[in-house]
Each structure stands twice: as C-alpha cells, then as structure tokens.
Amino acid sequence: MKKKPILTLNQVKEIEKTYPTPFHIYDEKAIRENARALKKAFSWNQGYREYFAVKATPNPFILQLLQEEGCGVDCSSMTELMLSEALGFHDDDIMFSSNVTPVEEYKKAAELGAYINLDDYTHIDYLADNAGIPETICCRYNPGGVFELGTDIMDNPGDAKYGFTKDQMIDGYQKLMKLGAKNFGIHAFIASNTVSNEYYPTLAGILFELAVELKEKTGANITFINLSGGIGIPYTPDKEPNDIAVIGEGVRKQFEKILVPAGMGDVAIFTELGRFMLGPYANLVTKCIHQKHIYKEYVGLNTCACDLMRPAMYGAYHHITVLGKEDAPCDCKYDVTGSLCENNDKFAVDRMLPKVDIGDYLVIHDTGAHGYSMGYNYNGKLKSPELLLKEDGTVQMIRRGETAKDYFSTFDFCDILKDIKY
Numbered sequence: 153m154k155k156k157p158i159l160t161l162n163q164v165k166e167i168e169k170t171y172p173t174p175f176h177i178y179d180e181k182a183i184r185e186n187a188r189a190l191k192k193a194f195s196w197n198q199g200y201r202e203y204f205a206v207k208a209t210p211n212p213f214i215l216q217l218l219q220e221e222g223c224g225v226d227c228s229s230m231t232e233l234m235l236s237e238a239l240g241f242h243d244d245d246i247m248f249s250s251n252v253t254p255v256e257e258y259k260k261a262a263e264l265g266a267y268i269n270l271d272d273y274t275h276i277d278y279l280a281d282n283a284g285i286p287e288t289i290c291c292r293y294n295p296g297g298v299f300e301l302g303t304d305i306m307d308n309p310g311d312a313k314y315g316f317t318k319d320q321m322i323d324g325y326q327k328l329m330k331l332g333a334k335n336f337g338i339h340a341f342i343a344s345n346t347v348s349n350e351y352y353p354t355l356a357g358i359l360f361e362l363a364v365e366l367k368e369k370t371g372a373n374i375t376f377i378n379l380s381g382g383i384g385i386p387y388t389p390d391k392e393p394n395d396i397a398v399i400g401e402g403v404r405k406q407f408e409k410i411l412v413p414a415g416m417g418d419v420a421i422f423t424e425l426g427r428f429m430l431g432p433y434a435n436l437v438t439k440c441i442h443q444k445h446i447y448k449e450y451v452g453l454n455t456c457a458c459d460l461m462r463p464a465m466y467g468a469y470h471h472i473t474v475l476g477k478e479d480a481p482c483d484c485k486y487d488v489t490g491s492l493c494e495n496n497d498k499f500a501v502d503r504m505l506p507k508v509d510i511g512d513y514l515v516i517h518d519t520g521a522h523g524y525s526m527g528y529n530y531n532g533k534l535k536s537p538e539l540l541l542k543e544d545g546t547v548q549m550i551r552r553g554e555t556a557k558d559y560f561s562t563f564d565f566c567d568i569l570k571d572i573k574y
Contacts, residue, residue: 155389157515158435158541161475164513167539167547173513174438174455176524177539177547180217182433183520184543187221190423193400197407199420203247205381206232208426208521209434211538213550215239218429226424227266230257237264247378247424249292249339251314255282262286269339269378273320280331290337290378291316291324293362299342301350309342318362325370337376337422338363345384345427347391353402355379356421360410367416378422379403385431387469387518394428427521434520436460436536440512449486451508456490457497458533460519461526464496471517472500480506488514492531524551529559 158179159167167177187202194200203226204218210232215225216239224245225236236246246266250257253275261268262283269290270276279285294315298308309315316324325336338359343351356379363374386393403421411419436459442452462468472488474480484507488500499516508514527535534554539547557574 153386153389153392155471155473155517157473157475157478157517158433159437159475159515161513164437164475171537171539171547171549174436174453174459174536175539175553176434176436176459176519176536177541178214178430178434178520178550179541181541181543183214183217183430184221186429186433187218187223189396190400190425190429191222193396194403194421194423196400196404197421198418199376201420201422202429203378203422203424204429205424205426205521206236208525209430209523210235210525211550212239213540213548214430215241223429226426227261230254230260233257233260233264233266242266247290247422249380249424253278258283267337269337270316270324271314273316273324276324276327276331285328285331285333287333288335288337288375289328289333290339290376291321291328293318293321293338293340293359295340295342295358301346301348301354312342315340318365321362321366322369325366325372329370329372334373335375336366336372337378338366338374339378339380339424341380341382341424343382346382347384347386347394349395349398349402351382352379352399353406355382356403356406357410360406363416363419364410364414367414374416374419376420376422378424380424381426381428383423383425383428385427385518387471389471393432396428430520431518431522432520434518434523436516436519436523438514438516440508440510440514443508443510448502449484451486451488451505451514453488453490453499453514455536456492456531456533457494458490458492458527458530459536460499460516460523461528462522463499464494465526470499470519472503472505473515473517474506474508475513475515477506477512482506484508492533494530529554532559534559 203224205226226247228250243265248261248266249269251271292315296310438453438455441454444450457464482504490497537553538551540550
C-alpha cells in the first residue's frame with residue numbers, strides 16, 4: 153500500500169507563507185469518512201457508540217469534529233475531563249477510564265455524570281468513600297496470561313498494570329450491588345495496535361463469555377460492553393489496513409452466538425479508539441535544514457522528537473516521503489534526525505530515501521494519534537502548531553505553536569525571570 157501525503161509540494165509551499173514548517177496537519181474529510189465507516193460497521197447494535205480516546209489527540213477542534221459525527225469521549229485525567237466538559241460533552245457522552253486515580257478526578261467524573269470505569273478492586277471502597285457509587289458502573293477486566301491470535305502472541309495482559317482478575321470481577325459486582333449499583337459495564341484492553349481483522353471479534357468473544365458468566369453468578373444487569381481500543385493502523389507501507397466492516401461483522405457474529413442465546417441481546421457495544429480514528433489522517437511536515445557526512449549519512453530536520461517521540465521512545469516506524477520526489481528511486485541511505493542532545497532523536501535509521509537536498513520538504517506519516525499529544529519540552533524545544541486541512545481545501549490553525557513565553561509561564565508566580573526578553 154503506497155502511503156500518500158495529505159499535501160502536495162505546491163500546497164506546502166503555499167501554506168508555509170502563513171504557517172512555517174514544521175507543523176502537524178490533519179485531514180478533516182478523511183477523519184469524517186473514517187468515523188462514518190466505523191459507525192456503519194457497528195450499526196447492527198442499537199446502543200453502539202464510539203468513545204474517542206482523548207489522550208491520542210487532545211485538540212478541541214478535533215474533538216468537536218468527532219462530536220459532530222456522534223462520538224463520545226474516553227477521558228483518563230482531570231484535564232481531559234475539563235476539556236470535554238468545555239466542549240459540551242456530559243453524562244453518557246463521557247467514559248472515564250483511568251488508573252491510580254486521584255479522588256478529585258473521580259469526583260469530577262461523578263459531577264459530570266460520566267461512566268466511571270474502575271481499574272482495580274480496591275477502588276470500589278475508594279470511590280464509595282469519596283464520591284459515592286453511581287447507579288451505572290463499569291469494571292476493567294484483565295484476563296492475565298498472554299493474548300494469542302492463532303500462533304501469534306499479540307500482547308501480554310498478565311504483565312499489564314490494569315484491571316480486575318475474573319474472581320475480582322465477580323466479587324466486585326456483588327459488592328457494588330450492595331453499595332447501590334444497578335447497571336454494569338465491562339471493559340478490557342489486552343493488545344495494542346493490532347493490524348488484524350480478528351482481534352476485535354476474538355476480544356469480543358472473551359468479554360461476551362465473561363458477561364454471561366457474571367450475569368449467571370451475580371445476577372448483575374450488564375448494559376454495555378466496551379471493547380476499548382487496540383485496532384491498529386499499518387505504519388509500514390507493506391501492510392494492508394484493517395477492514396472495519398469485516399471487524400464489525402465479526403463482532404456481530406460473536407454477539408449472536410454468545411449474548412443473544414443468553415438473553416443479553418440488548419447489551420450495547422462501545423468502542424474506545426484513538427489510533428484507528430486519527431492515526432493515518434495527519435502528517436508532520438518538516439524541512440531538511442542540515443546534512444552531515446561522517447560514518448553515516450544524516451538528514452537534519454527543523455523538527456525533533458519533541459514533536460513526534462514514538463520513533464525515539466519505541467523505535468517505531470513512521471514512513472517518510474520527500475515531497476516532489478515521490479517517484480524518484482530510493483537509492484540513498486540516511487538516518488533522519490532532529491536537533492535534540494540525544495542520540496535517539498531519530499525519525500528513521502538506515503532509511504532508504506531519494507537523494508535529499510537542503511530545503512527539501514519531508515512528510516512523516518501517521519502522526520494523527522499519539523503524535524503531538526506525546527510531545528514534550530526537553531532541551532527547551534517548543535512544540536509545533538497543529539493545522540486542519542478543511543473539506544473545502546482551506547487550512548485552519550487549530551493550535552498555535554508554542555513560544556518561549558509559554559515555556560517560561562510556570563515561573564509567572566515569581567520575579568526571577570522578570571527581565572527575560574521575548
């Protein structure tokens with residue numbers, strides 16, 4: 153699958169007259185089309201809803217766009233709850249899934265009427281003592297062990313810090329009912345970035361069977377099952393993307409096989425996607441400003457890991473296109489780097505690209521989720537702006553770039569930097 157940049161070289165040159173590189177740019181049309189395809193894939197379930205994982209792309213303009221497409225939000229912190237509240241999300245628009253949760257965050261979630269998803273058995277008493285048990289409550293399940301698809305090990309839930317054991321789910325539901333809970337949800341996240349149409353149906357089967365067992369052993373009224381995230385995207389061009397229609401049909405078959413015969417055909421299905429919703433629909437657009445010729449060949453960009461840390465943090469692959477040279481042979485080997493005083497500040501290592509010249513524009517693909525949001529300010533670097541390519545072809549700034557004043561703003565309580573010149 154050939155990866156196509158969001159913008160052409162001519163478009164970038166025109167945009168840079170107003171918004172200099174580097175910048176993240178999102179494709180509104182593609183985001184909307186993907187949200188609609190997801191909704192259609194699960195339209196067989198009357199209560200279905202997507203709760204977008206705010207942590208993936210916490211931009212109010214993006215959240216409003218998804219809100220218009222009928223999505224709710226999945227929040228995991230106080231600031232994500234505050235952001236969602238400011239945009240008009242409330243009550244069952246919000247799923248609050250957190251861990252090691254401060255009491256203030258539980259109180260805020262309760263105040264907003266959000267679905268609260270408990271991560272640990274001990275949080276039952278903690279919530280009861282500090283914010284009260286709502287009538288509808290959710291518990292996060294961890295099946296332990298390893299998670300396999302066929303002969304492939306996809307992830308290791310047993311090493312994850314999240315969720316209840318099965319016995320804790322049973323005891324937890326019984327305890328919550330005694331504390332006043334009337335309706336229950338189940339949530340689980342057991343594998344990340346799966347590029348397989350089988351992941352969600354397999355997970356659904358595990359959770360649907362758990363739901364039947366919980367109902368039989370506790371009598372709990374289970375009203376929704378949240379399949380969470382985990383549907384991934386193909387970062388490398390040799391992989392085919394997931395087919396959300398096939399995934400939705402696979403979940404439906406499990407639903408009909410397991411829940412309907414158990415008299416649970418009215419259970420709503422929720423999803424909690426981030427990477428799948430936004431990942432492919434943004435690029436980090438940057439420029440080559442230096443080259444270095446020592447033991448290896450280096451391309452130095454006017455951005456760094458502070459704008460996209462996945463390659464530095466995980467060794468993650470992000471495809472790179474040299475604009476204007478899309479059809480040129482990739483016959484030069486480069487390390488593509490940023491300017492941090494860290495040797496892992498590399499967007500690519502030993503990457504075959506067309507010959508790169510100083511002044512060339514490079515596009516780093518698939519930065520729409522866990523791209524800007526994971527940025528930081530090490531070395532005093534300032535994060536780049538975010539732009540939106542509108543459906544009508546115009547470009548809107550949806551977050552300005554950081555300034556030195558932003559960087560020093562947390563010292564505004566004192567006069568130690570009063571003489572700094574911006």
